[in-house]
Amino acid sequence: MKPTTVIAATLIAVGLGYVLWSAVWQRSAEQSQPVLEAGALVNVLLPESLSPEAQLGKRGFDAKCAACHGRNAAGRDGVAPPLVHIIYEPGHHGDESFQRAAALGVRAHHWRFGDMPPVTGVTSSDVAKITAYIRALQRTNGIN
Missing domain, CATH: 1.20.5 (Single alpha-helices involved in coiled-coils or other helix-helix interfaces)
Known part of the structure; x- marks a missing residue:
C-alpha cells in the first residue's frame, strides 16, 4: 500500500x-x-432519587411553595427567589430558617421580591419534609 x-x-x-x-x-x-423553564430564575438539576421524607416534601412543596418559588424551587421571575441558590445553603440559612419563614413570614432582605407572608396550613413536620426536598435539590446542584 x-x-x-x-x-x-x-x-x-x-x-x-x-x-x-x-x-x-x-x-x-x-x-x-436542564432547560430553563419560562419565568424560572435558575436551572435546577433533579436528583436521581429522593428519600421517602423528601418525596413527601416534594408533594408539600408543590402544594404550598411552588406557586411562588417555582417548580423544583427554581424561583419565579418577579414573584419569589429560587431556593436552589447559594444564599439558602445550610450554613447560611439553616433548616430552622425555613421553619420560621413558613410560620412567621420573612421580611425582604436578600432579594427584591418583597416580604413573604406566613404559609398557612403547614405543620412543622410538613416544613421539615419540604426542607428535606429542598436540601436534596441543593445537594444535586452542588449547594451543600
Whole structure:
C-alpha cells in the first residue's frame, strides 16, 4: 500500500472518529443540561432519587411553595427567589430558617421580591419534609 493511501485512510478514520465522538458528546451534554423553564430564575438539576421524607416534601412543596418559588424551587421571575441558590445553603440559612419563614413570614432582605407572608396550613413536620426536598435539590446542584 502506498504511503499516501495510508495517510489518507488514517485522516479519514480520525475525522470520522471525531465526528462520531462529537455527536455523542454533544447529545450527552444536551441531556445533562436542564432547560430553563419560562419565568424560572435558575436551572435546577433533579436528583436521581429522593428519600421517602423528601418525596413527601416534594408533594408539600408543590402544594404550598411552588406557586411562588417555582417548580423544583427554581424561583419565579418577579414573584419569589429560587431556593436552589447559594444564599439558602445550610450554613447560611439553616433548616430552622425555613421553619420560621413558613410560620412567621420573612421580611425582604436578600432579594427584591418583597416580604413573604406566613404559609398557612403547614405543620412543622410538613416544613421539615419540604426542607428535606429542598436540601436534596441543593445537594444535586452542588449547594451543600
